[in-house]
Amino acid sequence: MTDTPTQGHVVVAPDKFKGTLEGAEVAARIAAGIRRAAPGAEVRELPVADGGEGTLAAALAAGFTRVPVKVAGPTGLPVDAALALREDTAVVELAQASGLARLPGGRTAPLAAGSYGVGQLIAKAVRLGATRIVLGLGGSACTDGGAGMVQALGVGLYDSDGAELAPGGAALRRLDRIDLGSLADGLGGVRIVVACDVDNPLLGTRGATAVYGPQKGAGPEDLPVLEEGLTRWADAVHAVTGQDYRNAPGAGAAGGVGFAALALLGATMRPGIELLLELLGFDEAVRGARLVVTGEGCLDAQTLHGKAPAGVAAAATRAGVRVAAVAGRLELSEDEWRTAGFTAALALTDLAEQPGDSMTRAAELAEVAGERLAAELLAH
Numbered sequence: 001m002t003d004t005p006t007q008g009h010v011v012v013a014p015d016k017f018k019g020t021l022e023g024a025e026v027a028a029r030i031a032a033g034i035r036r037a038a039p040g041a042e043v044r045e046l047p048v049a050d051g052g053e054g055t056l057a058a059a060l061a062a063g064f065t066r067v068p069v070k071v072a073g074p075t076g077l078p079v080d081a082a083l084a085l086r087e088d089t090a091v092v093e094l095a096q097a098s099g100l101a102r103l104p105g106g107r108t109a110p111l112a113a114g115s116y117g118v119g120q121l122i123a124k125a126v127r128l129g130a131t132r133i134v135l136g137l138g139g140s141a142c143t144d145g146g147a148g149m150v151q152a153l154g155v156g157l158y159d160s161d162g163a164e165l166a167p168g169g170a171a172l173r174r175l176d177r178i179d180l181g182s183l184a185d186g187l188g189g190v191r192i193v194v195a196c197d198v199d200n201p202l203l204g205t206r207g208a209t210a211v212y213g214p215q216k217g218a219g220p221e222d223l224p225v226l227e228e229g230l231t232r233w234a235d236a237v238h239a240v241t242g243q244d245y246r247n248a249p250g251a252g253a254a255g256g257v258g259f260a261a262l263a264l265l266g267a268t269m270r271p272g273i274e275l276l277l278e279l280l281g282f283d284e285a286v287r288g289a290r291l292v293v294t295g296e297g298c299l300d301a302q303t304l305h306g307k308a309p310a311g312v313a314a315a316a317t318r319a320g321v322r323v324a325a326v327a328g329r330l331e332l333s334e335d336e337w338r339t340a341g342f343t344a345a346l347a348l349t350d351l352a353e354q355p356g357d358s359m360t361r362a363a364e365l366a367e368v369a370g371e372r373l374a375a376e377l378l379a380h
Helices: 023-037 055-061 094-098 116-127 147-152 170-174 208-216 223-241 253-264 272-280 282-286 308-318 334-339 362-377
Strands: 010-012 043-045 065-072 078-086 089-093 132-136 156-158 177-179 191-195 268-270 291-299 322-330 344-347
Touching (some): 010 023, 023 055, 055 089, 055 272, 078 116, 089 116, 094 132, 116 132, 191 253, 272 282, 282 308, 308 322, 344 362
Parallel strands (some): 191 268, 322 344
Antiparallel strands (some): 078 089
16 A cells, blocks of 8 residues: 555544543544555544543543542442642543442442542542633432532531531531532632533422432432432532522532532533543644544534534634544434434444444454544545
8 A cells, every 4th residue: 555645634533432442542543444445644543522421531541641539439438549740730530539430339329428538539629720720520329419519628517416527418408508618719720621412400300309219229218309309419518608600501410519619619611521621631632634533432413512513513613623523432324423423424333243242342443433534534
């Protein structure tokens, strides 16, 4: 094969293929396929994330430094987590501390799981000198309204007997008094930006409990308990701050961690993929490119509503660069993915010889997909 003339580089910017490959491995495999089919092409790997699981890995791949931190997991048992740091910016991924994957033995604890470890990660970032903290929400195991997170940052939560509240959403029903302590001093000069792709309020039929509680193991008897706790939490925060964020878009994210971030940490919210692309320097990476390749485990209707590949496609299109997608499964029609801005789309399921190969041979098939796209889109 003759070398393909280089007419601008290729940026490979996929999200993780959940359950099979991390974003960095997806990027490496697709890039390997492109290089095999087009040896003359310059290929740059830039795995992305939308603020949920994989956010830390994307930051590390973009040059941030990994800082290991031992924190409390969702049930209070210690877990080995990490944050990412570059100059004065830290990236904190909620799932590192309080994610479903951190539950001991995978056993859910819908009433008792908490977000204390998230606050510990934030506190560590502040001690390291971070003045801007990007907090990625997603994959949460808890429905505690972010109460644990702010407790770790110095806020006192007490029942009517003056005892400190236990972790978890159920305990919030007994909340009588909030002492903000030195919270403001500890976060003085620190800006917290939440990467969030949901607009759910804290309470009600679209709230943290009703929509996400069942995903965290909450049964029919647990849901009223958690809703009562979050309602008490929202009322108490309103009383002590004079502001009410319970209906703010995104307040219900990550079991209500979004609420606490807005109401008590002074955080701002931005769409996850938009914030992450900015953080990872995507606009600079795509400048002068001839092709961007993105993707995720399943390209479907959800992709079109703020997921990583749609964000990548929008940003690349603004830069005048063609975009192709590689997915484990493709559930969009050709009209749908073309309307979303993709020039081409390949599914590993279509490249697989046997059912199940798209999962068990995902890495190999991602290389094949890269090779196919290069042959189709870089040949001239």
